[in-house]
Amino acid sequence: SDSLGSLGKSRAKFISASETTGVTFDDFAGQEYIKKELQEIVKILKNQEEYQDKGIVCPKGVLLHGPPGTGKTLLAKAIAGEAGLPFFAANGTDFVEMFMGVAASRVKDLFSTARSFAPSIIFIDEIDAIGSKRGGPDIGGGGAEREQGLLQILNEMDGFKESTSQVLVIGATNRLDILDPALIRKGRFDKVIRVGRPSRVGRLAILKVHAKNKFFRSEEEKQVLLEEIAVLAVDFTGAELQNILNEAGILTARKDQDFITREELLESLNRQRGTFKTGQEDSSDVPQDLKIRLAYRESAIAVLACFYPESNRSFLETDIFSVSSKPNIKYAKTSAEAFLKKSDYINAIVRACAPRVIEEEMFGLENVTWVSAKSSIEALDCAERLILQTGMTALGKAFYRKYSDVVPNLAEKLGVLCAAYLAFAKEKCKAILREYRPAVEMITEVLLEKGAIKAEQIWEIYKKAPRIPQQAVNE
Ligand code: ADP
Numbered sequence: 059s060d061s062l063g064s065l066g067k068s069r070a071k072f073i074s075a076s077e078t079t080g081v082t083f084d085d086f087a088g089q090e091y092i093k094k095e096l097q098e099i100v101k102i103l104k105n106q107e108e109y110q111d112k113g114i115v116c117p118k119g120v121l122l123h124g125p126p127g128t129g130k131t132l133l134a135k136a137i138a139g140e141a142g143l144p145f146f147a148a149n150g151t152d153f154v155e156m157f158m159g160v161a162a163s164r165v166k167d168l169f170s171t172a173r174s175f176a177p178s179i180i181f182i183d184e185i186d187a188i189g190s191k192r193g194g195p196d197i198g199g200g201g202a203e204r205e206q207g208l209l210q211i212l213n214e215m216d217g218f219k220e221s222t223s224q225v226l227v228i229g230a231t232n233r234l235d236i237l238d239p240a241l242i243r244k245g246r247f248d249k250v251i252r253v254g255r256p257s258r259v260g261r262l263a264i265l266k267v268h269a270k271n272k273f274f275r276s277e278e279e280k281q282v283l284l285e286e287i288a289v290l291a292v293d294f295t296g297a298e299l300q301n302i303l304n305e306a307g308i309l310t311a312r313k314d315q316d317f318i319t320r321e322e323l324l325e326s327l328n329r330q331r332g333t334f335k336t337g338q339e340d341s342s343d344v345p346q347d348l349k350i351r352l353a354y355r356e357s358a359i360a361v362l363a364c365f366y367p368e369s370n371r372s373f374l375e376t377d378i379f380s381v382s383s384k385p386n387i388k389y390a391k392t393s394a395e396a397f398l399k400k401s402d403y404i405n406a407i408v409r410a411c412a413p414r415v416i417e418e419e420m421f422g423l424e425n426v427t428w429v430s431a432k433s434s435i436e437a438l439d440c441a442e443r444l445i446l447q448t449g450m451t452a453l454g455k456a457f458y459r460k461y462s463d464v465v466p467n468l469a470e471k472l473g474v475l476c477a478a479y480l481a482f483a484k485e486k487c488k489a490i491l492r493e494y495r496p497a498v499e500m501i502t503e504v505l506l507e508k509g510a511i512k513a514e515q516i517w518e519i520y521k522k523a524p525r526i527p528q529q530a531v532n533e
Pocket of ligand 1: 126230
């Protein structure tokens with residue numbers, strides 16, 4: 059689920075941050091009782107003084123838990139949208155991922171910013187990343203760091219007591235089991251709501267929400283088809299149901315057809331189920347030209363992984379068994395939290411360019427496909443992270459909110475800077491892949507022949523294959 063990104067270090071950056079989400083409870087379908095409960099809270103938020111006089115206070119925190127894609131983020135946004143309040147979103151992992159010693163101060167920043175816009179909403183997605191049980195197993199390291207961050211959250215929530223204008227904190231997690239019990243003690247997240255997978259009736263309602271902007275032959279046919287999908291899509295989440303309709307729309311457009319029919323719906327339902335992902339046994343079903351593209355993609359990624367090794371993980375192997383826009387390369391578990399330098403970010407952008415660059419090199423600029431799509435998005439994300447969150451670029455040193463308009467022309471400046479980093483990374487990547495083209499070809503050959511290749515053999519080819527000298531790309 060998307061978040062507005064990290065918040066600024068100084069309030070000045072948020073002076074005009076009065077936006078709300080525009081999401082309403084109508085956008086969330088199924089599980090009506092959840093909406094009823096949350097509507098109560100919205101009512102109190104909107105009429106705080108009136109309720110205070112009656113001795114009714116708004117809960118300080120609402121914890122939404124349930125599997126990913128069930129609409130927790132959507133609900134949080136709907137609360138803000140319905141109450142018309144500013145929405146400050148963060149992800150639990152934002153607090154612990156990048157730097158040491160800043161978890162607590164980031165929490166502080168988040169709360170003080172939200173408080174200066176009170177009444178307002180704070181949303182912390184994946185709150186388990188920072189709020190897991192203290193003294194428990196230290197998954198992923200950074201235990202002390204997390205503990206400081208968690209204590210700060212508890213402090214901030216306890217500190218709300220005296221304040222008159224409310225900041226409602228909404229947390230989301232799919233790991234209620236590992237959450238520190240202190241978080242759900244009274245006066246903190248005292249409302250805990252489970253958001254589950256929808257029932258058949260719920261699935262139909264969700265499908266209807268997401269079918270609103272889609273074309274069917276008739277209203278009657280639409281109703282019949284959605285009912286059928288609702289029956290078949292047992293255990294699907296809201297996000298997965300939405301995907302069925304989106305994908306059906308894409309398939310329809312690809313066929314130059316005006317209406318979504320049963321055929322596209324069933325095909326995308328099956329794809330969602332994962333039948334599209336081929337296993338080793340049936341990889342022969344994958345057309346040869348697609349296999350070749352996948353092999354080049356994986357090979358290019360492998361060469362870049364050798365050229366720019368990462369400090370905190372190493373690759374194990376790759377294959378062409380799984381057919382999706384996501385690369386198949388597998389890594390050994392992160393050993394420690396990365397202490398990332400600017401060059402690490404730039405190298406990551408260069409690495410993420412590899413699938414698109416090799417596709418362009420091999421098949422021509424106009425003949426790129428979805429095979430390299432995911433990595434291209436990753437390159438962009440990575441450039442944005444570098445610019446918005448690290449303070450290591452020309453744009454400055456604060457933590458900006460993604461695409462926010464609180465910094466004058468931020469989107470424009472971000473766009474220009476992003477484009478510059480991406481253009482550089484692409485050129486660099488092209489030069490590397492041209493220099494190592496023989497290695498790329500050799501690894502591709504192994505992949506096409508065997509289906510998979512291990513790190514050891516990749517390294518051997520990388521080191522031994524001839525290289526084609528290139529002109530240097532200016533750093
Ligand atoms: P979570 O935060 O639980 O992982 P999200 O709120 O990010 O899930 O859900 C992703 C998207 O899936 C939503 O933006 C929405 O489009 C769709 N979705 C999920 N659940 C529902 C629902 N109950 N009703 C309508 N749309 C839903």
